[in-house]
Amino acid sequence: MKIYNSLSRQLEDFVPLHPEQVSIYSCGPTVYDYIHMGNARTALVTDIIRRYLVYKGYNVKLVQNLTDIDDKIINRAAELGVSAKQLAHQNGEAFFQDSQRLGIQPADVHPKATEHIPEMIDLIQILLEKGAAYVIDGSVYYRVNQFAEYGKLSNRKPEDLLAGARVEIDERKEDPRDFDMWKAAKPGEPSWESPWGRGRPGWHIECSAMAMKHLGETIDIHAGGEDLRFPHHENEIAQSELATETPFARYWMHVAFLKIDGKRMGKSEQNFILLRDALDNYPPEVIRHFLISAHYRHPLDYNQESLTKSEGALRRLNNCLDALKNYDGDIETNETTAAPLQHAVQEMKSQFTQAMDTDFNTAQALGAIFTLVSEVNKSLSTLDEAAAPVLPKAYQALTETCQVLGIYNVEAQNDDGNNVQHRDQIINLLLEIRQDARNRKDWETSDKIRDRLKELNIEIKDTREGATWKIIS
RNA sequence: GGUGGCGUAGCCAAGUGGUAAGGCCAGGGCCUGCAAAGCUCUUACUCGUCGGUUCGAUUCCGACCGCCACCUCCA
Structure with a gap:
């Protein structure tokens, strides 16, 4: 170091x-x-x-x-x-x-x-x-x-x-x-x-x-x-x-x-x-991302445009992590897999460490993190069977390194309170109704549900496995 | 005057003596009822300018241009 x-x-x-x-x-x-x-x-x-x-x-x-x-x-x-x-x-x-x-x-x-x-x-x-x-x-x-x-x-x-x-x-x-x-x-x-x-x-x-x-x-x-x-x-x-x-x-x-x-x-x-x-x-993670996007010994210019860029980068990271979260731990580890993703995870860890070991090069460390994000997204989109068992490892590697930089707040992702469960049930009911509407090609109702939920900061995404939702800020 | 730093694609920003990470934005394609997200392709034969060293420099040396900071309280 x-x-x-x-x-x-x-x-x-x-x-x-x-x-x-x-x-x-x-x-x-x-x-x-x-x-x-x-x-x-x-x-x-x-x-x-x-x-x-x-x-x-x-x-x-x-x-x-x-x-x-x-x-x-x-x-x-x-x-x-x-x-x-x-x-x-x-x-x-x-x-x-x-x-x-x-x-x-x-x-x-x-x-x-x-x-x-x-x-x-x-x-x-x-x-x-x-x-x-x-x-x-x-x-x-x-x-x-x-x-x-x-x-x-x-x-x-x-x-x-x-x-x-x-x-x-x-x-x-x-x-x-x-x-x-x-x-x-x-x-x-x-x-x-x-x-x-x-x-x-x-x-x-x-x-x-x-x-x-x-x-x-x-x-x-x-x-x-x-x-x-x-x-x-x-x-x-x-x-x-x-x-x-x-x-x-x-x-x-x-x-x-x-x-x-x-x-x-x-x-x-x-x-x-x-x-x-x-x-x-701006959320704290966005500000942190901005502040570490350049090496600490180099001057960094504060402006709205740069903050907006960090917002975009964080969105990309969080989308990936959200998708990954669903795979956390619920897949049996199969040691025989030789998926490319396995290699990417190892590579990211070593790149991250190498970057940080060299005078705390956070900008380079971020590069390593986002390279893995890209690899994960690729595996996710191709439904790569071989990669599936590696997904939890990727999630762990990503969250670990992101927490060193403080750009991912696990606690903030897990809302507390007893109302949460109730809220989830209601949203899922709405999604069910929306799916019924979609099945009869009633796009008007379908879009109304999506748009109105969006106004309430709840964003719907339609995936192959059905609709998913998340709270956006 | 002294000391130190910086100048890399449209923007932000890493990096190396052997031929340029990553992010944002933009455009084409895939996916979608339409979106969103994601995937995919495209975007620097080139790293301020001019010389030198070298088989080879963006990376080393020198000069120059431009910008910034410290020498005064400021992280």
């Missing part, structure tokens, strides 16, 4: 620190607003990496943080006339809701910055003791020139960092590259006690402290959006590695931007689509 490591800028064999055990830290959102599709892309990639590693048999511990104290939160809260704490709490809850709706499984731990102040203070203290930090007016800065490897993640030399800088330089800092780990409190802002007076943590120290607390000094995979590569992740490395003198993360993964109209979707651009709005318009 190979992963593209942003640190080495090449594909590397994936070897976790401890065999069969993988630790992942994913940079979560700053909760001053609802999350948008770009945030969702990164979260989804992490979710699928986790699912796939579990599928491969690893034990995975995933930590995804929430930055719940920050300038943006303070400012937004002031605009809205609520406390920063309340705003962060609300948006944090909304983030969990939205993620869940997209079918993203909760992380094992969702640490919040405000609940880890002591750990951050301890870490800053260590860096001060090592001479890698200094205090000015109650703020603590990281002394970048103490860390020789600074710039190794973003591939930047010290002089590069200064040349094009468009930042206003704080004259009090020893070096323009130095960044704050602790900000002295300003009047009216939330603050915590510290050895340097009241204040609040800087952004970068949060992730260093929380990652190390929940996953140890060295984590296997650290993921985030590509915008975090510099300065956020670079600074995390500087803080963590100088403090522990051991590698912070073995594999750095950066998810490319989601674009809209060819431009980066970003909060500061005001061109974002909220995940919850997209979820109101």
Whole structure:
């Protein structure tokens, strides 16, 4: 299995620190607003990496943080006339809701910055003791020139960092590259006690402290959006590695931007689509399909046309799975069959694994899945006797892989409730009446039943074996 | 100015030093009372342009053109 490591800028064999055990830290959102599709892309990639590693048999511990104290939160809260704490709490809850709706499984731990102040203070203290930090007016800065490897993640030399800088330089800092780990409190802002007076943590120290607390000094995979590569992740490395003198993360993964109209979707651009709005318009599986239809390191453009394409692809997949479901398990296995479909199932599994093993190539994995869909449809339409015993295997292979990608929700297919049985009986009665009408070529009645049911989102298909129906959305 | 990425059929998108997955759309055929779904055939002698390396390049190297991103808060 190979992963593209942003640190080495090449594909590397994936070897976790401890065999069969993988630790992942994913940079979560700053909760001053609802999350948008770009945030969702990164979260989804992490979710699928986790699912796939579990599928491969690893034990995975995933930590995804929430930055719940920050300038943006303070400012937004002031605009809205609520406390920063309340705003962060609300948006944090909304983030969990939205993620869940997209079918993203909760992380094992969702640490919040405000609940880890002591750990951050301890870490800053260590860096001060090592001479890698200094205090000015109650703020603590990281002394970048103490860390020789600074710039190794973003591939930047010290002089590069200064040349094009468009930042206003704080004259009090020893070096323009130095960044704050602790900000002295300003009047009216939330603050915590510290050895340097009241204040609040800087952004970068949060992730260093929380990652190390929940996953140890060295984590296997650290993921985030590509915008975090510099300065956020670079600074995390500087803080963590100088403090522990051991590698912070073995594999750095950066998810490319989601674009809209060819431009980066970003909060500061005001061109974002909220995940919850997209979820109101499309089923979660469709959105997931869209988001994984391109490799995670390639930019992807958000537009209605692309979502519509994913809708079509999902329809094809679901039609196939629906047809297959009827064969699930009710055919005795005949090991002697040498049907072409048997080969296709094996081929699909190996192609899927190979694709995912190569830096989580979901686009290629989807190709493998749809190739089998095509083979299954072929067998189904020709009523291939030899293929029949393989059908349950095909169903299983398809559902297994689709669930790794989260584009097929078995539970959602099986409606619950006691009314279902009753409803089915009524629909079947209607189909019976319709069949009678068809037998006497009373097309008017026959079509009326079909059309009216369609209006009720129940779609009828006439097959060789008689009419079938299903609920459409 | 520095750093990184991208340019593959009408659209989206994989991919490889040996001759182009998959999806959507479109058109023909089969099936159907008509549909829907499905099947089937058709849709890039070609992978931004120009050079180079090679028996052979879309894939490696170089130049150029175009687009995007990071260097500032943003996943």
